[in-house]
Amino acid sequence: MIDTPKKLPSWKKAVIKVGSALVAPDGNGCKTRYLLPIAGFIAACMHQGKEVILVSSGAVAAGRSALKRDNLAVPRTIPEKQALAAIGQSQLMATWGRFFDVPCAQMLLTYDDLKNRRRFVNAKNALAELLHMGALPIINENDTVATDELRVGDNDNLAAHVAVLAEADLLIIFSDVKGLHDKNPRKHSDAVLLREVTEITTDIYALAGPSHHAVGTGGMVTKLQAADKAGARGIDTIIANGYDPASFEALLAGVCPGTFFNRTTNPTNARKHWMQHALPTCGTIEVDAGARKALLVDGASLLPSGVIGIAGQFRHGDAVDVCFQGVAIAKGLCQYDADNLIRIMGRKSSEIVDILGFSYRDVIIHRGDMVVFSPNDKDCVAPDATSSK
Numbered sequence: 001m002i003d004t005p006k007k008l009p010s011w012k013k014a015v016i017k018v019g020s021a022l023v024a025p026d027g028n029g030c031k032t033r034y035l036l037p038i039a040g041f042i043a044a045c046m047h048q049g050k051e052v053i054l055v056s057s058g059a060v061a062a063g064r065s066a067l068k069r070d071n072l073a074v075p076r077t078i079p080e081k082q083a084l085a086a087i088g089q090s091q092l093m094a095t096w097g098r099f100f101d102v103p104c105a106q107m108l109l110t111y112d113d114l115k116n117r118r119r120f121v122n123a124k125n126a127l128a129e130l131l132h133m134g135a136l137p138i139i140n141e142n143d144t145v146a147t148d149e150l151r152v153g154d155n156d157n158l159a160a161h162v163a164v165l166a167e168a169d170l171l172i173i174f175s176d177v178k179g180l181h182d183k184n185p186r187k188h189s190d191a192v193l194l195r196e197v198t199e200i201t202t203d204i205y206a207l208a209g210p211s212h213h214a215v216g217t218g219g220m221v222t223k224l225q226a227a228d229k230a231g232a233r234g235i236d237t238i239i240a241n242g243y244d245p246a247s248f249e250a251l252l253a254g255v256c257p258g259t260f261f262n263r264t265t266n267p268t269n270a271r272k273h274w275m276q277h278a279l280p281t282c283g284t285i286e287v288d289a290g291a292r293k294a295l296l297v298d299g300a301s302l303l304p305s306g307v308i309g310i311a312g313q314f315r316h317g318d319a320v321d322v323c324f325q326g327v328a329i330a331k332g333l334c335q336y337d338a339d340n341l342i343r344i345m346g347r348k349s350s351e352i353v354d355i356l357g358f359s360y361r362d363v364i365i366h367r368g369d370m371v372v373f374s375p376n377d378k379d380c381v382a383p384d385a386t387s388s389k
Helices: 032-047 059-066 078-097 111-115 117-132 155-166 202-206 220-232 245-252 270-277 289-296 338-344 349-356
Strands: 013-018 051-056 104-109 136-141 170-175 236-241 259-261 281-287 307-311 319-324 327-333 370-372
Touching: 013 032, 013 155, 032 051, 032 078, 032 245, 051 078, 051 117, 051 155, 059 078, 078 104, 078 136, 104 117, 104 155, 111 117, 117 136, 117 155, 136 155, 155 170, 155 220, 155 270, 170 220, 202 220, 220 236, 220 259, 220 270, 236 245, 270 327, 270 370, 281 289, 281 327, 289 319, 289 327, 289 370, 307 338, 338 349
Parallel strands: 013 051, 013 170, 051 136, 104 136, 170 236, 281 319
Antiparallel strands: 236 259, 281 307, 319 327, 327 370
16 A cells, blocks of 8 residues: 555546435435536546546435435335336436536446346447447446346446446546545544555455445445456556545546555456456355365366365356355356256266266366456455445
């Protein structure tokens, strides 16, 4: 960690995420107070010839305002959330559209659009064409059809997925805090802003806290997860205060006003990044010490002889975590379903046909279909975010 102001590297394409705390600061519909300066910053970037994609929260808050649903303490059912999002999304788009002279294009994504490779590529192509046309893509999760089981869940992580989708250079997350601090700045007056984070480790995740805003989701944890996802694909991330006009002046001057998260020096290739961060895990495979060494040291595929246990009812082609002593060391696409893997685990590859009567491959997970985790990888160590829109 470096506690000095960071000069920004040059960039041509950025994803900008604006949270509900800025869109609906009092939880009662879209307000222009903070959106107008943000829109001015986006317009200035586009005037400089840069490409910008906006990920905006606030649809549910806008819908609640339209129906005068002001009681934030009352839990909302999934159908009610979906209805409020459907009502509020058009208001959210109308609010943003007032600020720009270029066409604003609504793009609603679901988790299925990210985990399904064909839909992922289709979304990628549509986004590229919108930018080619000079439009401003405005993206939100499709809350009208999403459920708690099949959703990204927060727009920080969605913005990271979009940054990967668009092959952006930079992810900017505007929030109601200046950035990541060494302790909670709302509780500790001596909290120090971390100007630069070179690597997101377990110690960095330990600094995160929950969202304090009634209509926000995730807090700092999801922002760190987003920076982690983006960084693994070679994308720098900034967390900055969207309340402060000085943030936009600094960014236009090429200086980071908050916390700058450096991208990794060895980015994951596109397919493996998609496997690691977009595909849901359907089960686990426990391996022995020999298989662990083969995967982590020798760069080998996973053979049935190294499997000592499984959990979950996964199917052929599903993504599973590979664990050693209960800790995930890799993730990959399994060539056999759970029932068949139980029958061949611990056996030699040459025995597969004799046992099952058929063989997809002589490996359980091919090296090309596997992502091996580093010790600090967030999928091994980071806490999961729990949030609701």
